[in-house]
Amino acid sequence: MTDPGAWGRGVSVAGLAAVFLAAITAQAVAITRSWGPWYWVPGGVAAAAVCVPALLGLRRPLWPAVAGFGLAAAAIAAVRAAGPDLPAEPSPAMALGLAVLTGSAIRSLPPAPAAAVTAAGPVVIIAGQFAAGPPAAGLAAVTALDGLVWSAAVGAGLAVRLLDARARGRAGRVRRDERLELARELHDVVAHHITGMVLQAQGAQVVARRNPEQVSGYLGEMEAAGTEALAAMRRVVGLLRDADDAAPASPGPERLGALVERFRGQGPEVRLSLPDGLADDAWPPEVTTTVYRVAREALTNVLRHAPGARSVTVTVGQGPEGVTVEIADDAPDSPARHPHRGGYGLIGMRERVESLGGSLRAGPRPGGGGWSVRAALPVPAGRSR
Template identity: 35%
Template sequence: MLGGPVAYRGRAAVHAGERGARAPHPARLRLYAVAAPTGAAMTLNRQGRAMTEAAAEPGDAHPVRHRDRVQRTETRLQRTRTAVRLTRYADLASMRAVRLVRAARRWGLRLPPMVWDSVLPVLLLLNIVTTRAPQELPVAVVLTAALALPLVWRRRAPLAVFGAVAAAAFVQWLMDVQLPADVALLVALYTAAANSGRRGTLVAGAVVEGGALLACLRWTTEGAFLTPFVAMTAMVVAAAVLGVNVRTTRAYLAAVEERAARLEQQQDQQARLAVAEERTRIAREMHDIVTHNLSVMVALTDAAVYAQHRSPDRATTAMLQISETGRQALTDMRRSLGILRTDEPDAERHPLPGIAQLEALAGQMCAAGLPTRIEVQGGHTHIPATAQLTVYRLVQEALTNTLKHTPAGTRAKVRIRCSTETVTVDVTDSGPCPPLAGVAPSGHGIAGMRERSAAYGGRLRAGPLPGGGWGVHTRLFLGSSGTASA
């Protein structure tokens, strides 16, 4: 049925009986047998998969080349697995190294600076102990200690440490002893440049440069003076420049931190001032609203009580005025306090009372028993809403004071003169002057009016009039650029 003999070879098939390996499935073998071409031999690889080889004569080399190709493929696969495994190990090792470095850095930051400053002296002493001959060891150890040990205190007293190291180096030069601890001079120069001014840096650099010149004159061979001197000069300049750079960077960072702290303090002060101003504004608004409306309500209540038996209609009208005044007071309070609440709708906060509402205010005062006449000269549509609110509160407070402190029969007159740059407010009444007119008032009404007027560059005058009565006068500057001269 097949085109040729089919042979089943491979480790899995040959040793199936010996090792108990599972033989290939019969259906898979039939599929392989059908797919195999005529005259081909089918072989099982190590994974139990079938592969065919062309049938050849005894001298043909095709099966051998196929086996070599399979072996090369397996070798490449094995090398790829090994490379992947090594890469994985390298990644793990690098992650562990990074963790160790971070842990060492955190641990090192906890150590005091003197511990790190002690590392170089210890290394220099160990180098001398392990490299010097026994007969040279005492002198070398003493000079190395004199050069290196002062570096432990270099952060506390940089100039003193530099002087001690320079003196030890000069003694070393006099004794004609060469030591690797001379690097302590560069470290001391760097510390002095990083912690002192320009003059100290120049003096320290000149001292080290002089020591380099003396060292080159004594310890260099003939004809080789220039090269070591230039190299030592370069190291001296590098140490000084590095120290100056560190000092400059430190000063810049300190200036930036100071500026940030100053700005933060200014912002806090501005925030506190803004809060204080807002608190004062709310206190003024509440004082004007509560004082005016309560005064009107008290006056209307007295009138209703007086007229309830003689004229019930007038008592009913007064009670209705009391109700309307109370509702108006609640509305004004919602307008003033609504700005503090983010969920308050704009319809309850606006519009603010202004010059156009003075007629309604005069009607309230007339109903409370104070006949009031309003006179507005000039157009007021160009005046800002905040300035109109100030005018309204000034007139309201002045009329409230007249209502509280004058007897029945007193009349009040309000005159507003508007121009492009100023608004003049005059409130007068015909009542008698208070007995203590010259004494400063104990309440907050006139003080609040002065504050409102001062916000627009105005100066408020409140006092008795020459012909009798009481008057309040101020002038508001809409540009807030001038000083009142009212």
């Protein structure tokens, strides 16, 4: 399936390239009418040379910005050397490319390089004014236009940088909340495994008095349970040190059924499909709870962001390689849904699933007509109950 993010970036680059081309074309027409044929060529070539780094620097703007402003400075020096025979630089089309570089730098770069790129804008604009003529002659129209374009770029870059910072803050809070919840659940994981080991030890003591030769079997089961407990503990401790993981223990298939029943009373019809003969302890506890949480978060998103959904299907599958859970609705697709349906609630779920070696996909259903969230979780050999 095509990555929506990569597709969106491609559309953005293509759209910006079209804007640059339109600006260079309009500039060429205006210069031809006022200066005559061929006077537009130097400025058009210089503007194109700056717009190309602007397109390349949308995600990593530092070196493209250095190249763009360097080319702008070279164009100004050439105009100064040629005297009044060429239109002043930076031209409006070039200023547009420099503005994109400035906005991208303000949004993406650390404060010091972002400030340096931002400060380069007024330097180039002032140099262009001097190249056009003495300051006493008055502010050139192209200089005033360049200044307005630069100001707009600075304002847009600062606004997007602030929005990005807020988004990162919200995502960080989601991750912290997830870690705190998992820390509370750590006790349940330990209790689940240790309780089994205690029961096996008690059984071994009883068997030792009657059939000592069977004790080795109990000891093997205790060893396996201890190894299982250590593996679950490592995942949770790794989460608490770094990112989000999963190792909780309790909501089995019966809780999943209760979850579906609760949502049926709040929104569209919800259908649940489980493998035949699935036992409550069919999976390791961290897998069981992750399946439950993915289903809960996806159903919550349906209530919040898909008011047009008539039905939702929750499908849980089990195979030799692991467990899958998919939540799919039939709400009509619309562009407004896309930014929201993969929001902050699924950030913790995605990292939780991936920490178990699984994968999570949230997006439009193949073929259109609804949205789906699908998680695949491996169950290592010997871990299933």
